[in-house]
Amino acid sequence: MARVFMKGCEAIAEAAVRAGCRFFAGYPITPQNEIPEYFSRRLPEVGGVFVQGESEVASVNMVYGAASAGTRSMTSSSSPGIALKSEGISYCAAARIPMVYANISRGGPGVGSIQPAQMDYFQATKASGNGGFQMLVFAPSTVQEAVDMTYKAFDYADRDRNPVLILADGVIGTMMEPVVLPEMKSDEEVAAIKASKQGWACVGHQLDYANRSWIQPGQWSTLKMQEANEDAAALYESWKKDVQVEEYQVADAEIVLTAYGISARICKSAVDLLRAQGIKAGLIRPITVHPFPYESYDHIDYNKCKAVLDVEMSIPAQFVTDVAVGVKDRCPIETCLCSGGNIMSRDKVIAAAKKIMEGK
């Protein structure tokens, strides 16, 4: 299939359309504006609907409605806007509504900075809203991965009837790269996906109390509420099979870098350069940051490994807390951090690794 040169945000939107997404609602916020803009011109071409919501809050709730009616639906935003969507995301999780959303994250907290950052790790992986729900969270490190993950995210969302989050950042969103786009689902396939949901979709059914559509983000009965939470917990437990991770040159590594998203991509080239200079470096890159690939840190040879170097565009570090759970005190964990919209540099990572190896 031919490669095309696309900006990350637009490639994410096109991948969603090809996956059968036929509804998008969003609100402007930098650095993800190209996503709603792309959808606004693309969705009408395929019989879909784009709505510019009056807010992030309204947009995610429009998605709640469209997805409740059985349509593959998506929203996107960037950090402060994602915070506003947290109410709707929690409701989608509670009501078991399949939907996909992307966070093209920027500096924080507060309005933060409009440049790329990885400051939303806790929010994305631990508490994207009230009530302790969980989601599959994918962290792309290339535009191609962002495309492939977005395409697949709709299948995961439908499989689980649960939200799926693409946790990207301003680099992935605004960078142009060559990508191979996935196959466009035919109108028949898209219609079949929608038809398969009509049993539970809130669209009108023959009068029958037992079989009405009843999509509820809560219960009046405490027993039913507990049952719903137990069902959700069983779903989350089933995700162990869905863990994705890249382990690169880990087996003989004397220093293991660990990072996700764009930081991991920078780390991977740092590993190659360090190896060329005689330093046996490796990389563990969680591709799903939730569920987290803790077991990958068991693959480190702790007899050889001097330290794990956590690299992230967040100050204070957040991702490091999951890394620590994986490492289990078997070696020191050092950090290499930047924040505020400053992008991690390969030289900085290499310098941090060398400093550890030289025992400084």
Added chain:
Amino acid sequence: MEKIYGRTKTIQEDKVSGFCPGCMHSTVIKLIGEVLEEMDLVDKAACVLGIGCCGLHMDYIAYDNTTAPHGRACAVATGMKRTSPDSLVFTYQGDGDFASIGLAESISAANRGENITVIFINNGIYGMTGGQMAPTTLVGMKATTAPKGRDPKEHGYPMHMCEILNQLTAPAYLVRTSCNNPANVNKTKQAIHKAFQNQLDGKGFSMVEIVTSCPTNWGLDPMKSLDYIEEKMLPEFPLGVIRDR
């Protein structure tokens, strides 16, 4: 003997009302059900419930429904109707939901002329949470968060949603009714019928604002609540068609 009137099939047969004595939620939900049956729309109905006492309906109604986050019903209905245009999509919201926390969603959906129907229950108070002040609370009316009564200097004045939405170009039908006497109950039913017909005809946004009571939180018995509607609520919220296009 021929049965000429019965309970609407859109409410579960075995369900006993859990609404407070004198509450008009049960009246309105009955009217909606009767209109759905008369218009043969039950199998197309997709109801978006608001938060608060409105949400209690989920356990009574036999047609499709979901509950929106507090105030977001018009946004949820927007997504639903846009992607399922053959469904009859309507929201059922109270004054806190529609006119306070959901003000942006309500006005914006009306301004876009979304082809949905809003049933807006205005009883001037928060019911489920225990009688706090609403945007529609009358001046001087006591609430648990305005124990000395609504004071315009501190709280401003009651909001008139029909009139506010009447500033917009897009809405098709804005009407205010009540359920305080049999004649007004009939008018409310006719208004709901018209609002649903507008949606079938693709006319766009319709809202039926229904002035109702909350005897429990007004601290009045059901009969005195009817008098209160007539003497206090309706002078502030005059009934009638505000817009019909």
